[in-house]
Amino acid sequence: MIRHDVVEPILLEVDQIYHLACPASPVHYKFNPVKTIKTNVVGTLNMLGLAKRVGARFLLTSTSEVYGDPLQHPQVETYWGNVNPIGVRSCYDEGKRTAETLTMDYHRGANLEVRIARIFNTYGPRMCIDDGRVVSNFVAQALRKEPLTVYGDGKQTRSFQYVSDLVSSPSHQRAHIAGHKSRFTCAHARTFPCWWLRRMLFPSIIQAPTAARLSLIDRLVHRPCS
């Protein structure tokens, strides 16, 4: 294994590049916004340059956040989004949009074989307890028997997906099929408001047998962060 910051160029002999670098939780990517956008722009350029040099296939993990504050529900891959270029989330939204642009420009200009996976709100084992995203926050708060922090009126909706569904999804499989269209959505077909998530999670965790709760705590706290 090599530890390397994608913001710095690197020369390797590889057949495939999975470009996953970048914090995904809003709390984490807002912590150092300049580093976040650098990772998405300079880091993506470096990885695409490497892919071109060695003729590797390239996968970019993008995000539902490329749609910004969408005016269309659900978001289809042809929707261009509604993004604030100067907001606190822009380092991530616009960074990933630029990363997508660069990926498609290398595809068109250098004939690089590319895939772009637009991943929606994903949760599951190996998340940090302080990840900051809504599902792990609610689970951690319910385990501590604290009130669940629903921001705003809780009517905001998200498409949540379990991590193993993401990995085994048909969309993910398509990433491996040569010649398939270059971008695809990785999301649950339905969206749910945050208030619903609170109503569903809290009683099921509070009423769970102690052993089940301890196992959840173990999975959240004692596993390394993904």
Ligand SMILES: O=c1ccn([C@@H]2O[C@H](COP(=O)(O)OP(=O)(O)O[C@H]3OC[C@@H](O)[C@H](O)[C@H]3O)[C@@H](O)[C@H]2O)c(=O)[nH]1
């Ligand atoms: O404790 C919390 C945390 C979050 N929320 C709300 O829950 C909703 C979801 O927020 P999250 O922090 O889980 O993350 P978001 O859905 O905004 O973005 C995330 O999902 C898409 C991924 O591609 C992105 O990488 C990731 O940023 C937001 O409306 C947020 O305000 C709460 O109500 N309470």
